[in-house]
Amino acid sequence: MITRFFSTSKPIHLVLVSFFVLGLFLVVRLGYYSEGINATQILKELVLYSITLLSIFVLSFFVNKNNLTKQNSFKILFFSLFLACIPETIQHGNIIISNVFILFAIRRIISLRSNLNIKKKLFDAAFWITLASLFYFWAILFLILVFAALIFYSIGQVNNWIIPFIGIITVILIVVSYYIVTENSYGDIFMYLDDFGFDFSNYNKSSLIISITIILSLGLWALFFYTRKLQDKSRAYRPSFILILIALIIGTAIVILAPSKNGSEFVFLFAPLAIIMTNYIESIKETWFAEVFVWLLVITPIAQLVF
Numbered sequence: 001m002i003t004r005f006f007s008t009s010k011p012i013h014l015v016l017v018s019f020f021v022l023g024l025f026l027v028v029r030l031g032y033y034s035e036g037i038n039a040t041q042i043l044k045e046l047v048l049y050s051i052t053l054l055s056i057f058v059l060s061f062f063v064n065k066n067n068l069t070k071q072n073s074f075k076i077l078f079f080s081l082f083l084a085c086i087p088e089t090i091q092h093g094n095i096i097i098s099n100v101f102i103l104f105a106i107r108r109i110i111s112l113r114s115n116l117n118i119k120k121k122l123f124d125a126a127f128w129i130t131l132a133s134l135f136y137f138w139a140i141l142f143l144i145l146v147f148a149a150l151i152f153y154s155i156g157q158v159n160n161w162i163i164p165f166i167g168i169i170t171v172i173l174i175v176v177s178y179y180i181v182t183e184n185s186y187g188d189i190f191m192y193l194d195d196f197g198f199d200f201s202n203y204n205k206s207s208l209i210i211s212i213t214i215i216l217s218l219g220l221w222a223l224f225f226y227t228r229k230l231q232d233k234s235r236a237y238r239p240s241f242i243l244i245l246i247a248l249i250i251g252t253a254i255v256i257l258a259p260s261k262n263g264s265e266f267v268f269l270f271a272p273l274a275i276i277m278t279n280y281i282e283s284i285k286e287t288w289f290a291e292v293f294v295w296l297l298v299i300t301p302i303a304q305l306v307f
Helices: 011-028 039-065 074-085 093-114 118-135 137-152 158-183 206-232 238-257 264-283 287-306
Strands: none
Touching: 011 039, 011 074, 039 074, 039 093, 039 264, 074 206, 074 264, 074 287, 093 118, 093 137, 093 238, 093 264, 118 137, 118 158, 137 158, 137 238, 206 238, 206 264, 206 287, 238 264, 264 287
């Protein structure tokens, strides 16, 4: 049974997920090269595949280190299944890169719980988020998570609130310096700004409708139990779980605001949703129900091929 197999945390799980994502890449991305592929394109695909795997490894690392779930592999299973359910998330390289930077930032934000190296972590988090926004502008909304962490971890010193702005300015200075060196100009930082849109007509594809419905239905069900259990968390760890909830809300806002809604924007929901669903699976006493829950996500990509 799937739930029994992934109920522990073993290297074999990462290996299997890696091969699963590799197969997903071969099916989804190599279809672009029907007329042949050269060495440069192969290298590009290997880089994007490696970045996707890095996203999964970073997720697994900071979740385990901060005890956001028990020691199991459900979070990486869910994350990889989400990618398969909405393959559009790996069809856009800029989204893949932006998301891994966001995961780096969340890792630093959650680690603020230890109250060690606060300034460095705040700088890193703001730096990674601003860098992510260069690849997908609306990722900038995750800066809200930095300031939420300052509140929930009771970090009140004024100088700590200034640090994130230094991280933002650092990225801007790097971009300007790049343009000075390469184009002998200051560049146009405003070119990275993006519009927003509320046209959801692109979601009217049957494959996307099926996937989004299944993921959101299971996610909302798990979210209901997740929020109910927040009060049961210890005072030391409760802020971390609240921040994951805020990350989910920010990801939802990005989906709503995304100017070009092609499905790829859902990738920003995957990490917090994987954590929330894992917490729910851990709380289910009925094994058969947990199996059905997971198998629904396994079957969804197959159903896309049928419909």
